[in-house]
Amino acid sequence: MASFDPQTVVQAQRGDDAAREQLLGALDPILHAFFRSRIGRNSQVDDLVQNTLIRVHRGLIDLQQPERLKAFAMKAALFELQDYYRGRYTAREALFDPDRPPADPSSMDTAGLRLDLEKAMTVLTDHARRIIELRELGYPYAEIAEMLDTTEAAVKMQVKRAFERLRDALTVVLLALSAGLML
Amino acid sequence: MREPLELLALYDALGPAERAEVEHALRDNPALADAFQRWRSLRAAVRRELAEALPDRALLVLYALSDEALPDEAAPHTADALSVNEHRRLAAARGDLRALLAKHPGLVDAVRRIRDDRDAFERIWATHTERNGQADAPRPSPARADDRPAVLSRRPVRRRSPVWRVAALASVVAFAAILTFIVRRDAGWETVRVAETTTVDLPDGSTAELAANTWLMVPDADGSDLRQARLRAGRALFTVRHDPADPFTVETPNALVTVLGTTFGLDVTDVETEVVLVTGAVALASRAETDAPVRLEPGQRSRVLALEAPSAPARADLDAALDWTGDVFVPSESLARMALRLSEAFAVDIEVDPTLADEELSATHFEREAGARAALDELALALSARVAELPEGGFRIEAEP
Structure with a gap:
């Protein structure tokens, strides 16, 4: 059975560990390739993949159209990428701390x-x-x-x-x- | 070297050395410092305005994935990846989003970028599914691929009857299930998994004693940065070679530990990292906020749960936390109290010269198998004292005549 076959998705939603393993295992290299293509060979690619898989894992039960897994996984990856830019992964340079008094x-x-x-x-x-x-x-x-x-x-x-x-x-x-x- | 105005303007993209240069220059030029402060205020105000106007960046993603046309687009975008609920969510925010896009040209560019991201994802998806025949061939789990033999030097460690603690977090189950897929061997890293308590020599000269079933990743010996390790799960006691100019870091699934040369224990699961510090100094931070670490003193413990901030450092029960090593751990305290602990640990009588009893000693640990005499010799050495054997059995630490 294909990893992204809707039937596999349904089985994973029903708690079938093997189906879930097959599904997430197949997503893993796609997500790695995607994040590397967007942010380069950054050490945070692993974190982005990890958190995207967690999003997929947690949200899978709510996926009402199993044939739309690609869109579902893509949105999880894009949300995660926005979190990355927003600075959740690495504390981005604080250009200005509003609580910090000015030098003079x-x-x-x-x-x-x-x-x-x-x-x-x-x-x-x-x-x-x-x-x-x-x-x-x-x-x-x-x-x-x-x-x-x-x-x-x-x-x-x-x-x-x-x-x-x-x-x-x-x-x-x-x-x-x-x-x-x-x- | 770049000119000063360029350094000021691009301060947010500078490295530490260039920042130090900028700060030095500003001290000598109040007018420039004032202009710089206003520049930073402007940048912060832009950031705040964007964050307040668009607190949920997911909406921007939904907008980009919808069939909404951008202000300068002639035809609406046709692809639509949204669910019914997401359409409803977007519809509720559509008016505000349009106003925002009209006001902030940068947001329009960001929407276009997200659409590029989407296109990249679809191309990669198509490539992978075509290459793998719809990805239906079962591939070995990356986690299993990690189990290949490690090439590091290892020394099995004495005894061991580890007392295992049962993880109480229900969420660990879910995380553990999913994390089996995401673990892969990174280029430049060696994976070490041990079946029994084992001491591993790290490439930089530090050591890590690992409890059974612990999973550690260390850099290849020919790598460029040897002062790092990744503890994925399990318990470890690190003894780090001192090098204040080059701190050692240990990354866990949810935390970052920065070490200046010290001995400390780590207890790691997918969602929890606990540090107990025996000697030296470590800084512990959540991986979500690596710039907000807590600094531990010897004998203290701190914990990072999920991506929350580290708990305030608290006194640790070193012996209990590091019981699995079989060694004897003592916090900083007087010689009298330390002797009492050692007496209990080694089941031997220990007397202390009253002139030395109040001497304060820093936290340390002793190999149980080396015995009481070796431990007392270490203490005596630190105090320029000596150890005498008592006629009736036991020992006495006394001042040198």
């Missing part, structure tokens, strides 16, 4: 200097904004470059320019403040 609190609390997100984002180009959003969604720069059909160096250059624009905008604000033009 007095400089941050000066009236008028707290740029809100909307104003700050207007300083950035649409392209830079896309890159920053993708980065904050957890995608590495190399993958962002692939998504935007460009090179990693070009993506990083955009980020650097965004930082420069923000710094320049801040300088204008500071000058305006010191001249009493804004308060």
Whole structure:
């Protein structure tokens, strides 16, 4: 009997250990190949496969159409991949800890200097904004470059320019403040 | 070397050395530090806004897999992998999602990326099922493939009548069932499974004493990073070669133990990792939050259950936790109390010179088979004292004249 035959799925749902072993054993190399194709030969591929199989194992009983196992396993893998990007596997670099006080609190609390997100984002180009959003969604720069059909160096250059624009905008604000033009 | 502005802008992708360089530069330049802080605030605000607007990333996956067209797509996507319930769930969130996609171009790219992921999955599925004739040929279980003989040096260890503890977590059963499929031999790793208590020499010069039925993976001797091991299941007592510049790590199914040179015991199942520290220092973290470890002192224990944070370090009963080794473990305490423990463990009278009784000694362990005299000689050596045999039997630790 084929591993992904609906009958095998039904037997696994009914608690047949051999059918479940056959099913999950057949999924294992597919998931390894899939995750390696998405994140490379990363040491966390094993974890992604493990947790995807756990998702499949736990959710199998609720799969109402056994012939849709492929879609079912694919969704489990895609959910797990999003968890990976979100940072559940490796504590992603904390760009900013909101509970951590700034290096110089007095400089941050000066009236008028707290740029809100909307104003700050207007300083950035649409392209830079896309890159920053993708980065904050957890995608590495190399993958962002692939998504935007460009090179990693070009993506990083955009980020650097965004930082420069923000710094320049801040300088204008500071000058305006010191001249009493804004308060 | 990259220019400072580039380092600041890409701080999130820097290694430790470059970060140290950045932090040093910021100390000398308050204006730059202020700009950097604002940059980080901006990035954090973007992240927070995305997380608050889309707390459940699974919805993005469902949206990508549905027949919804993206803002700049002429025709709707046709493939639909969603179940009826998932369609209902998506329908409830559709309006909000559309608004989000209109506002955040990065999310549109993420949806496209998920569709690429889906296409990659389908290609790989097709390749595997075609190659394997619908994958119907029974293949050897990867777990069984792991059972090939290990090439490591092993030394069977003395006696043993291990006292086994019954795992109480019902969920272990489910995990154990599924994990039989996911274990495979990684390139560059050797698998060790032992039928009796055995001491294994690790490639970096450290050792691991394994209880029966323990499953350990160690790097190949010709690998680039020898300061690591994976304890998949069972119990082990590691004695790690001291090298503060190159910490040794032990990865378990749910936790990460970072070791600076020490002796510690591990008790591992699929969903639980317990560490008891005999000497030295270890840091224990859940694999879900490797940047939030707890640091154990000698004589303490901590536990990671599933992917929760480690429990607060608490005093360990070393003897009970490591009973399976057959050795005698003593926590940090005075010589008088340590002598009392050894007296009970070796069933022999031990007297202590009153001038030494309050001397504090660090936690340690003794091989039971080496006997009481060898254990007392070790203690005496630490105190520059000596051991004398009593005429009526037993020993006395006394100060050197």
